[in-house]
Every structure is written in C-alpha cells, then in structure tokens.
Amino acid sequence: MPQLVPPTPDVHASFIAAMDEFAEEGRGDPADASVLGRELRLNGPTWREPGAFEQFVEGLIAQEREETPRPDGFVPSTTLWWVEGDAFIGRIVVRHRLTQWLLDVGGHIGYDVRPSARGQGHATRILNAALPTARRLGVDPALLTCDDDNIASRKVIEANGGVFEDQRGVKLRYWVPTS
Template sequence: MTALVAPDAGRWQSWSAMISDFDGPGEMHGSGEWNLSGPPVPGRDGCAAFVTMTERCSPADPAGTRVPSTYFWIAADDGATDDELVGFLHLRHELNDFLLAEGGHIGYAVRPSARRRGHATRALRLGLAEAAALGIAEVLVTCDDDNTASRRAIEKCGGVLEDVRDGKRRYWISTRA
C-alpha cells in the first residue's frame, strides 16, 4: 500500500531518515527543496523549515515563477502517523512555460532504499486522483530520458509520450478513469 500525506513536522524522524537516504538535494525531485536557502537538514528544526517552505511555496507568486500547487509526502502504508516516509510528490495545479517544457504537473521521487516496490506508480496514481479532484483533465508528467524506472511508472499509469525535449520525456495522462 502507499498513501499521500500532507507535510507534517510531527513526522520529523521519518522525514529525517528519508532525506538522509537520498544521494543529495538534487535527487529529491518533487520535494520542492530547491526553494530552501540550503540543503534540507535532518532533525526536528530542519523538518519544520521544510514544512514551512511547502506552505510558503504552494500559492502562486506575483512574478509568475511559481504556480498554485500541493506538496505531499509518500508514506509506505496507509498514511498513519507511524508510517515510514518513502518519498515526495508535488502536484502543480497549472503550468507555466517552464513546467510545460520540462517540469509537468506532477513531480515525484522515492528514496533509494524504498525503490522497486511500486511506490512511485501507486503515488503517481494517487496524484492523478488529486489532480482529477481539482478539475485537471490531463496532466503532464516528465522524466529524464534515461530514467527507465520513472518511465515505466508513468506508462503504467497511462502516460502517452508526446515527445522528448532536451533529454526530458514528456507524457500526458488523462485523469478520467
């Protein structure tokens, strides 16, 4: 089972273990960590700062560099407070020029120790349901051209390849079941 949960500083221990498992901040696609002033710091305070960042970055900004969005953490089971956190999913409610070119509506990452267990595919399906609830009929999901695991997850969720641009595979997925 896999669940999407709202970022919550009360889950700081599991969050800390999760971010420590990634090879570095750039590996945490979907997390929004690039909006921090530095890499995420494991611990209670680091988690609280991360949660604050997700809240601050969710609305659109006047400069148009951010769009309205919702951040989720991926939990390994049913989303209970004691579930292990295994990843990130970021749902953008609309696309700007950058997101249309390479970022898409949904970005996600699963921690290395939890990969190859189906979490990415299940989390993406849950993200598609969240997008449908927002009235988004089709979502764009992208991955690096050489990311076979992400490509497979996207295709299992109904992704139809539109093209490859600058090393990014661009898939459209209908949210209508």
C-alpha cells in the same frame, strides 16, 4: 499500507533519514535543479531541529495557496507525502498550472521515492493516488516528464496511462489522464 497525506511533522525522523539517503546519492548538489535538490540545499541544514522542520512543513502546505509568496517562475503546488505509519517513503508535487519551463521540462507532477524503498512499486502507486488531486485542481490531463535514460520513471508514467507526446532535449513528455 502506505497512503498519501499532507506534509506532517509526525514523520520527522524518517524524513531526515530519507533525505540523508538522497544526499548520499548526490541529490542536492548545485547541479541538481529538482525541487528535492533545491529543498536539500535551502532547508537541509536546519531540518534536524524540530521547530525548523515544522516551519518547513507549514511552508509546503502554504504553497497550495495562490497568495503565498514564491520565487519567480514558481507556481502554486500541492505536496503530498507517501507514508506508512511514521515512515516517510516518498513524495509527490502537483503543480496547479504550467509555465513555459514546466511545459518543456518539469511538467505538472514530480515525485521522489527514497532510495531504500525503490523497486517496490511505490512510485506507480504514489502517482496513481495523486491523480485525483490533480483532477480536483483542474489538471486533466497532467503533463509528466522524465529523462530519456530514466527507464523506471518511464514505466511508472506509462503504467498510469501516460501517452508519449515528444522529446525535448533529454526530457520525454507524457500526458496522463486524471479522470
């Protein structure tokens, strides 16, 4: 049964295969402003080397700490991976607080499920499993956003108790209780 775990080098091969799936669908191109897109551009070329992958994992874990240096506009965040054994299925990022951009566009929580594992309920379970982490971080309720044409993500958010607030541009904004 899949579970949320901190990033780990133990799923290296499966993580690389998942990132290849994301890249095949166009993620990581210069127009992709998502966390995943940025990571594919910055780290993708080195992930195959085990030492570089371990450094990437350590860097993700370090983002939880307030004192960790990060680009302007970035906030501390907790990344968790949805894995089953040594198989990487997806990931979720809980941002510890909101900036104006996150309030309008990005939200507290973002998640990705590898393309070959979509449509199996993983996203709904990942979000549900991560809500206690958000609560422990003092986030209640959590803001989640999705593009207005992303019906699957909208259903995931609503299945986890998301209450629609408004639409800003193409982004639908929902508040999800964490307690």
